[in-house]
Amino acid sequence: MTQARVETGTMLLDGPVGSMEVIVDAPADPLRGIAVVAHPQPLLGGSASHKIPHLLSRAMRDEGWLVARPNFRGVGASQGTHDGGVGEADDVVAVVEWLRSMHPGMPLALVGFSFGAFVQSRVARRLADLGEPARHVVLAGLPAGEVEGQRRYEPEGGLSGVLIVHGENDDRVALGALLDWARPLSQPIMVVPGADHFFTGRLPVLRSLVLSHLART
16 A cells, blocks of 8 residues: 655644644654654643644654644634543544554554643543554653642553653642552553653653653564
8 A cells, every 4th residue: 555645744634523733743764653742731821832742743753753743622723622631532533543544554652741641541542442552652741630720630541551751740740649540550650750740851851761662662
C-alpha cells in the first residue's frame, strides 16, 4: 500500500462534532511510528501550542515519529465546546484513525500532559478494549482526584506499556493524590525531584524520559 505523505503544518480534519485543528510535525524518512500529543486544560488557556506539547512533539519528530497535536474542542479553529475529557477522547481517537489509515501497522504512541494526560488515559483504555492498543503511552502531570478549581478526575488505569511522570512539587495535582489513585492499581510513578506541574527547569529531564520510553520495543 502506498503511504500518504503528510507535511509539517496546521490542517483541519473532520471530527465527531466538526472541524478539528491539528498541528502536524512530520519527520524525515524513515518513519518510526505515529503519535498523538494532547495539550493541557483548555479552560485554563491550554492549547496544542503550549510549550510542553510543543517540546515533546518536536523531540519525537526528531526521533522519526509523525506527530499530530489536535486542539481540543473550542480551542483555536476546532469546533465544539469543552466536554470534560469525554468528547475530547472521541476526537483523539478520530486523529488516531486518521494516522492509522495512512500508516497501517505502524507503532502508535499516545502522549499527554495534564488534562491531555487524562484524555489519553481514556483513549488508551478504549483502544486496548478494541484490541488495537497503543504501543506506548506517556502521561505527564496526570490529574487524579480533586485538583485546583474543584475539578475531579478519575483516570483510566490498569494499562500496559504506560509511563506516568509527575513532579515532586506539583501544586496543581498533588503527588499524594496521584499516589492514592495509583496505589490500588500497583501503578508505578516516575517522580522528578523538585519539579512543579510544568516541569520548570526540568523539561530536559521530561524530554529524556519520554524519548527513552518510546525507544523501548
